[in-house]
Amino acid sequence: MEKVIILGTGCAGLTAAIYAARANLTPLVLEGAEPGGQLSTTTLVENYPGFKDGVMGPELIMQMKAQAERFGARFQYAECTGLKRGEKHVSVEVEGKWIDTSSLIVASGASAKWLGLDRERELRGHGLTSCATCDGAFYRNVPVCVVGGGDSAAEEATFLTRFASKVYLIHRRDTLRASKVMIQRVLDNPKVEPVWNSALTEYLTDDEGHMRAVKLKNLVTGVESELEMKCVFVAIGHTPNTAPFKGILDLDENGYLLQQPGSTATNIPGVFAAGDVSDHRYRQAVTASGQGCAAALDAERYLADIGVH
Numbered sequence: 542m543e544k545v546i547i548l549g550t551g552c553a554g555l556t557a558a559i560y561a562a563r564a565n566l567t568p569l570v571l572e573g574a575e576p577g578g579q580l581s582t583t584t585l586v587e588n589y590p591g592f593k594d595g596v597m598g599p600e601l602i603m604q605m606k607a608q609a610e611r612f613g614a615r616f617q618y619a620e621c622t623g624l625k626r627g628e629k630h631v632s633v634e635v636e637g638k639w640i641d642t643s644s645l646i647v648a649s650g651a652s653a654k655w656l657g658l659d660r661e662r663e664l665r666g667h668g669l670t671s672c673a674t675c676d677g678a679f680y681r682n683v684p685v686c687v688v689g690g691g692d693s694a695a696e697e698a699t700f701l702t703r704f705a706s707k708v709y710l711i712h713r714r715d716t717l718r719a720s721k722v723m724i725q726r727v728l729d730n731p732k733v734e735p736v737w738n739s740a741l742t743e744y745l746t747d748d749e750g751h752m753r754a755v756k757l758k759n760l761v762t763g764v765e766s767e768l769e770m771k772c773v774f775v776a777i778g779h780t781p782n783t784a785p786f787k788g789i790l791d792l793d794e795n796g797y798l799l800q801q802p803g804s805t806a807t808n809i810p811g812v813f814a815a816g817d818v819s820d821h822r823y824r825q826a827v828t829a830s831g832q833g834c835a836a837a838l839d840a841e842r843y844l845a846d847i848g849v850h
């Protein structure tokens with residue numbers, strides 16, 4: 542019987558691991574399908590407190606992992622594929638075997654959706670990103686584009702006007718699905734130029750492999766064109782990694798884990814949620830870390846209450 546299993550090694554999972562390990566709970570941490578989470582695919586992180594000159598995303602993750610290991614956290618490259626509720630424990634399915642644990646912290650994150658175009662993986666961090674808050678400030682006085690028509694796209698496009706000379710908002714239809722206030726804000730901004738009924742079909746790079754332009758196809762007329770820009774911000778939604786928990790843990794209508802008000806507790810005693818798997822609002826490395834800390838403290842108190850030390 543484990544005391545604490547932590548699912549995920551992004552900022553939430555690793556911070557939970559540091560706290561649980563320092564509480565002598567020797568947590569077992571499962572790395573999941575995307576070890577290191579979203580930070581492991583970004584470049585410079587300038588908004589994580591404590592790093593005056595910024596820190597590379599993968600470096601930050603490596604440091605957090607080493608910090609957790611130093612206090613006794615155990616890591617395993619494996620994915621949780623199922624969850625069962627027991628009497629005073631839960632069981633997680635890992636590589637076909639069930640492991641019992643007195644408490645569980647789900648920090649399995651959310652994965653940004655991508656367009657599925659060629660070279661998408663290699664271009665990430667080189668003019669292709671899904672996070673305006675993280676990368677917007679690198680693109681000052683140059684044109685950029687945002688793909689999508691929801692609240693995320695509207696919010697990111699508005700945010701990017703602080704830096705970019707022009708923000709093209711590329712959407713596959715001619716109406717945005719974002720909320721009215723966000724639509725008005727984004728379309729009223731003189732730096733934003735909507736590109737309606739258009740699909741981005743190809744990323745075009747310069748000799749150094751950086752984004753130079755994109756190829757577009759008008760979905761009404763079929764006409765193809767090129768648009769010059771330095772960065773593509775894909776904002777077509779995120780998918781929370783909650784598939785193994787459906788029907789067991791309470792999810793909201795978009796599949797995010799629901800927490801009890803004022804806590805990281807889920808609907809099952811001893812199971813806690815932290816980071817992007819339950820947060821579609823802030824989605825920041827530092828807020829995920831904060832939630833990971835809270836989940837570890839909640840788990841520690843829960844274990845003390847049920848007499849597990």
Ligand code: NAP
Pocket residue numbers: 655656688689690691692693694696713714717718776777778779795821
């Ligand atoms: P979303 O509402 O699901 O919107 C995704 C957008 O991307 C849609 O406009 C969709 O087009 C487009 N899209 C999806 N797949 C595409 C593809 N393969 N190619 C091109 N376009 C594609 O996602 P979201 O904007 O991330 O928002 C998710 C949730 O978080 C929503 O409930 C939203 O209200 C909430 N949110 C709220 C705030 C806020 O209140 N401040 C900020 C961000 C997000 P179609 O419109 O044609 O389907």
